Amino acid sequence: MKRFVIALDQGTTSSRAVLVDHDGTVVDSVQRTYHQIYPKPGWVEHNPQEILYSQLGSLTELVSRHHLSESNVTAIGIDNQRETTIVWDPSTGEPIANAIVWQCRRTASMVEELCGDPKVAQAIRDKTGLLPDAYFSASKIKWLLDNVPGARERAEAGELLFGTVDTWLLWVLSGGMVHATDMTNASRTMLYNIHECRWDQDLLDLFGIPACMMPEVLPSAHVFGETSYPGIPSGIPIAGIAGDQQSALFGQCCFEPGEAKNTYGTGCFLLMNTGDQPVASKNNLVTTIAAAPPEAAKTQYALEGSVFVAGALIQWLRDELGIVRSAEDTEYLARSVPDTGGVYIVPAFTGLGAPYWNPDARGLICGLTRGTTPAHIARAALEALAYQTCDLVRAMEADAERRIVTLDVDGGASRNGFLMQFQADVLRARIHRPSNIETTSMGAAYLAGLTTGFWDDTDEVRSLRKGGDVFVPTMPEGNAERLLEGWARAVQRAM
Template identity: 35%
Template sequence: MSRQPNVDLQMSSMKNPSPLGGGFGSSGGPGSFTPVFETSPQVSPANSRRPSISAAAGSIQTPVPRRLSEVASGRPSFSQQAPPQMSHQVSYFSGGGGPPPTTGGSVVQGGGGGYSGGASLSRRASTASHMSSGPRPIQRADYSGPNTPSLLSRAGSPTLPLGNEHTTAPRAYFEGAGGFSGLDGNRELRQGQFIGSLDCGTTSTRFIIFDKRAKIIAEHQTEFEQILPHAGWHEHDPEALVDAMTECINKAVEKLEWMGWSRKSIKGIGITNQRETTVCWSRTTGKPLCNAIVWDDSRTLGVVREYEKKLEEEGLDIDDEEEDLKGVPEDVEIGTGGEEAAFGEKGDVVVENEDGQVESDGDGLAEKVGAKLENLGLAQKDKEAKKGQANGNADVHVHKKRKGKEGIVDVTGIPLSTYFSAIKLRWMLDHQKQVHEAHENDDLMFGTVDTWLVYALTGREQGGLHIMDVTNASRTLLISLKTLQWHPPLLRFFGIRPSVLPKIVSSSEIYGTISESIGTPLSTVPIAGIVGDQQAALVGNKCLRKGEAKCTYGTGAFVLFNTGEECVRSNYGLISTVAFQAGPDAKPVYALEGSIAVAGSAIKWLRDQMNLIEESSDMDILAGSVADTGGVYFVTAFSGLLAPYWDREASGTIIGLTSYTTSAHIARATLEAVCFQTRAVLDVIEKESQTTLETLKVDGGVTNSDLAMQLQANIGGFNVARPAMRESTALGSALLAANALKLFGWDLTRPETLADVNTAGVHVFEPELEEKDRKKAIKGWERAVSRASKWHEEGDEEEEEERYEEQRGLSRLPSRQH
């Protein structure tokens, strides 16, 4: 654990005045130690962001500590006045009697000639023995702490640090004679080059400002309301997401300016967001039509079952691309399929023969291939048509057709599930009157959270941008992974008008600029990166090469494995998804993904619902107080199980309880549940890729738990690498934005350009469990999953939903096919 620097202010007697500064003060007399009882800065009306604190020449001022024991103990005394919610405060040492830097903090100032042997910064901190108003060499304060930057300063101009991995160290700024000034000699905020990242998660939003080494310069985070109107329902107010976004941007920029940096130092921003969460708003008013349905909401189970049945009965066109099909004559045109298909009795391709009779190709492609004959009547009556041909008035279009749930996976890479956006949108169309009417009147705009925030940022009053990046689009159930565009047969299948959909864009390009109307200090700053949160974490962990994997442990846990430019289809229940596209002309990079619905939310459940812990940070203490779970397994299937089980009827289950069981055993079993599910996903990835994973890169809030990460290494049997700076999701969108802006030399197609990014303080957890013990534990987990599986009988949830919908007046609305 890193320690803070010990700042010790000492006065030394002056026998000889400085030959350059005219003595230690304007009067030439010795300096004096003057406590400052009022440390609140006087804000200048001309610039309300710049506090103006003056000091008498020939004195050293410092705030009085809250307890005198702080002085005796040598602990640092920092100002009680700080920027709003600025968690790390600042001390300033200056000469010349001029004003300090443009931020708050305690101030140590000398008179006209600076100070000579006056104040010293202990713990190997050094100052010059004679500091005067003339030019002086750079002074260095070396705290040497792992989280503390080295600070350099010249006379009259503070050198501000780049930041550090955790932004936990106090920052001290040294000034020479003449007080604070910018690098150009004027009292202006300093210019730099930073990239901003807006990260809208499931429970909170943050805005983080990074430098070229991915060190955090300033940040702000705020939570927003979780709306839980019914069991399994989870909603967000879209306007609350916009409010949280603007607050975070404004507060982070304010902190940046308190540190002495100009807002113009932010050269662009990237956006990353909770995926699948679905927002609907009016094209006319720009206002939301209802609450957003969050990704983990499970109310749509009835919709899933309805469309599974439709798939079984009708099938789905799965390929719009031309290709050679066995049994189809070469001289028959191959093109896109229509709404109807002509089949033989077994579903084989049929073509027109010379007698005008339909002939099966006999290839046995039943339920996979269909052929449509446009103007079929003319073709059948044309006695001149030769075998395998149609006349000039009839085109033959050949397309694949699949029935069953596999058909939709073939196109989208993802299964029919309550998890994905099209299902949520369909529920809104069926149950929300205002959404239904807007759809009928071509007034509906649909998007995921990235779409909604960009629309707001670019000025919804003026008709903001309506876009969605390809990673978020790949989570909607509405695009083809081959074309990376909206798939018309899917739109027809779900009954969704194309006009409601945003334009699909790459993950890294300059889309537009922030509008002044949104009310942030970053108007005209370009938006240059958009990416779903889990793909962002893959990029932020620098898993840019094929074969690299990461897991983000947040509300849920999400494993992504980079498969390169090849879209690998899983045979074991994983999702094929787009990892990122580093520019409109760049080739997309794909990934295999396994999602675990419950991770950090299980800890929150123990805290809020079960009252087993008071704070989430207590989890390690409680779970670490026992050596094992005492045979307890906790299957955290609060809303079913996702990959690789895909069991929506599974129920949360604690099994193996005895009279010996304590709350500590349950707490430890909760952490192990996340690790077991992560291991199950990685088992499948190893089978799919025919590789053995050696190191899993990790990030997210749960990784703050050393115990959880050690358990993951033990259960997984691989190394777990945790960086010191764990804001990998925000960093990923920042990397993509900087890539588009050609900032810092970052190029995602050349991973070596990121060699200096977020490299400090990586902690590797190695397995400490014997293989036989690991196998025994995994076997016990699988037995527990089998007990929890299929607990809810089919139809239970639908009956509950119907009862609740009746109470709210949410009867199903009539719909039209589009």
């Protein structure tokens, strides 16, 4: 009988269930979208039940299509949008409010008030590896406890549970038997000591969060529980969990220190494996826990840097400016001109992320002349994605004191051949694009499969990565340096 693993890929706008066979081939996937809720400017919410229905709906459809059962599904793995915060009543299974999404900025002033003291900010940095920010879960939990009537009293009485989306899915899938998360998701809450691998009581006290709300924290490669939910075969081990970016790092088989990946999505997320040594950043990157295989004896870490606007810039060209009809049009337009004609775009629509962390920066287009055409603008937009990634890579190399020779890439924009070649040129590094660029779900599948013996070890998993494309620098180095100098001047103007 042919056997499979299933990855549940729970993202910010959709949920997927992905069926993977022993050869590492994606046999099938089912995707369902759900609504984004914007109650006020800067606020972003999801309905936790809608997240659940989209994810379980995709899973039950996949099970039905392929007549799956506990006898031919070895394990289920979960990857998820990180930091998004859900609080629910375990006696009823009902959330007390909508989920507060990682993008939500409603708690920015709260974080500034609580963490404005440099000593407090440094303590958070030292313990969690994170820069104090509303991005992470801690202030979102506090907001819910402070603003939902009766929530704080119920939480202190042990009547409410907190979880990131993985914890919510795991709790429901296990029939309410398991309240747990993995170390990668815990490390994104701003409440978890990544060196001592425990919830930090001082940080829980700072944000007024009762410890009894918090899930048990387990390794990413672990049997968390078994399925027990109507319409889904019972007894399937849920055997791997990781936050989406750490899952993508694992899915790219970046198992060794110095190996790195970049995901080109709405934003860009660059992660480098630093092994069992956490690296404290001096360049505004964050230190986070990486997903580790079952055989890892010690906690594994990564450096991470985020670009706020990547694919969103291409969407802006399409939806607001009308320069292109589809994202694919940008590659044709970019190749139709020899260069940008001196045009640079700095897409600081919501400030600049790493390594600048300037929330007041604003987007600009500079270098315009009467001869500037839509093709020049489209090419400048693609180049901006590569420049921002280059900034992150250089900061990461300085922190880790090692050169990134090969960068593994994934995400929708990595399909753009012009962008990948230009990335290789300005980065002066080899770019590897796997044949399957949906590496986030593959990371969850690999974790679940390795934990349950579906695959023997990481060497076998590496052997499954067949094909793909490699881009190497072809532009003269001097030309690349001049382009990067122009980019640096444009960024300074945006600041």
